[in-house]
Amino acid sequence: MIKLFHFPICPFSRRVRLSLCEMNVAFSMINENIWDERREFLALNPAGTLPLIIDEDDNIIINTYAIIEYIEEKFKDDNTNLSYISGDxxxxxxxxxxxxxxxxxxxxxxxxxxxxxxxxxxxxxxxxxxxxxxxxxxxxxxxxxxxxxxxxxxxxxxxxxxxxxxxxxxxxxxxxxxxxxxxxxxxxxxxxxxxxxxxxxxxxxxxxxxxxxxxxxxxxxxxxxxxxxx
Amino acid sequence: MIKLFHFPICPFSRRVRLSLCEMNVAFSMINENIWDERREFLALNPAGTLPLIIDEDDNIIINTYAIIEYIEEKFKDDNTNLSYISGDxxxxxxxxxxxxxxxxxxxxxxxxxxxxxxxxxxxxxxxxxxxxxxxxxxxxxxxxxxxxxxxxxxxxxxxxxxxxxxxxxxxxxxxxxxxxxxxxxxxxxxxxxxxxxxxxxxxxxxxxxxxxxxxxxxxxxxxxxxxxxx
The missing domain is CATH 1.20.1050.10 (Glutathione S-transferase Yfyf (Class Pi); Chain A, domain 2)
Incomplete structure (x- = not known):
């Protein structure tokens, strides 16, 4: 299952949560206080920023831009029109x-x-x-x-x-x-x-x-x- | 021909120029001093930011993120591997x-x-x-x-x-x-x-x-x- 590192009052984390839910993708969440500069988290993302996801194959995907385009490409469904960057x-x-x-x-x-x-x-x-x-x-x-x-x-x-x-x-x-x-x-x-x-x-x-x-x-x-x- | 509104010492404009050249797309450039807050430019882009392109069909495309993804989708060529957001x-x-x-x-x-x-x-x-x-x-x-x-x-x-x-x-x-x-x-x-x-x-x-x-x-x-x- 996808793991999302997030903070509740972070607009970028919230957008990823919304997108995964709208795409019907199951995920678990880890609350990351980036102010703690946790060494294990910095090893995952040297920029120290949220959001970050680890997918079911242990691939790490970092920052909203990369994550959203990844979600759109991976989970969009042309048959059901499931896509949130859609149209011409x-x-x-x-x-x-x-x-x-x-x-x-x-x-x-x-x-x-x-x-x-x-x-x-x-x-x-x-x-x-x-x-x-x-x-x-x-x-x-x-x-x-x-x-x-x-x-x-x-x-x-x-x-x-x-x-x-x-x-x-x-x-x-x-x-x-x-x-x-x-x-x-x-x-x-x-x-x-x-x-x-x-x-x-x-x-x-x-x-x-x-x-x-x-x-x-x-x-x-x-x-x-x-x-x-x- | 694509028209690019740009400023020479703007990293975002420069990335669009590089991308269009690498994609072999012909374009003309208009030097926009955004500090002048030119009314005609603000009518094109209420955010007042660069870069902005107007394509050959008079469509206006605004900001680096939108422009780059547009260029990638429009001009990529799977036969020649011409793409700069490529791979899996x-x-x-x-x-x-x-x-x-x-x-x-x-x-x-x-x-x-x-x-x-x-x-x-x-x-x-x-x-x-x-x-x-x-x-x-x-x-x-x-x-x-x-x-x-x-x-x-x-x-x-x-x-x-x-x-x-x-x-x-x-x-x-x-x-x-x-x-x-x-x-x-x-x-x-x-x-x-x-x-x-x-x-x-x-x-x-x-x-x-x-x-x-x-x-x-x-x-x-x-x-x-x-x-x-x-």
Missing amino acids: IYQKAEIRRLIDWFDNKFHREVTKVIIRELIDKYYQKDELDNTSPNMELVRLAQENSSYHFDYISHLINSRRWIGGDALSQADFAAAAHISCLDYLGKVDWDRWVTLKNWYARIKSRPSFSPILEDNIAGFRPPAYYSNPDF | IYQKAEIRRLIDWFDNKFHREVTKVIIRELIDKYYQKDELDNTSPNMELVRLAQENSSYHFDYISHLINSRRWIGGDALSQADFAAAAHISCLDYLGKVDWDRWVTLKNWYARIKSRPSFSPILEDNIAGFRPPAYYSNPDF
Whole structure:
């Protein structure tokens, strides 16, 4: 069975979990605190980053880009249309453009800052001198999210899903980032109705249930986090 | 003919140029100064980033990840083995792991810092108050590069090319970043013999000639920059 090294509040790990579930692939999970710089983990991945999978033949596959393309190639099924980077070559390019939007632009401007201030610092409290989260940076990152939420709303208003008319890796990427923010209570849902309707559709998918059950010590999610009718 | 919007000292644009040349695809180039935030360019790509291509059917393809996968799918040739993400599914995952290493880890720790201090600030001199490069940050980024150059040397010592025994996108990614540093005189070649031998092999490829002829106003490359026998 595939083994996934992950961290619950890591948007990249979450996307791999979603993808494996949607592809109906069984896998087990190992919770890796990358801040511990565990020697055994660094031997597997010198970059020290998540996610990482070891497949049933003991092949190690490292980082989201490589893992997602591996999953797509290995488990896609042309007969049942099971693929989340699908469509013609331009449709696939559009999905990949949006994956990159979330994993780079959105991550840099929003998720990374909020996770660094709230989560990374908490897990590094024994090593760093100052681990109080800088709430001004958290506020600015939340402000940055408005522009992205506007853009997602604009996309969803003209398409069924973010990357086009089919559910795709672009939705998984967006949902992975937004669900991390939501766990930390950093999405003001009342302001974003279109986004909320899209997120409700994602939340009600069986692949999303395990993510809604995540719980990490020291951080209790808001009550609505796990509720598909939030 | 494909049109590529690029900037000469942009590692991501350089990788697309290399890939198109290696795939024998004719293309024209438009030099885009992203600091100008040109309205016509933002209409093409709301993220305002490079590279971007418009293909012969007027399809717009945005960002390296989407462009490279598009080029690989469209122009690969199984008969002649023309592909730079090739091999079995694990070999491809290894190439993609290393692409991500250079485009994220190496970029964040080295290229991005040096380009920001030297190039971005120069091009923003009319808009920013303080545009003197912070040479201490440049020095630290160069220091960071040692660890990466050691790692590349380690890889090349056990393989013909960085991603395996075949030339791949991992080599193009590494060469794209390193050639930007080299243009700015920030690689101490005397220290890195294995790396230098690999780079000489890349430099002597016809696909690399246009990159060796790059010249941007305000920045003259070192004399050895364009010499394959440096």
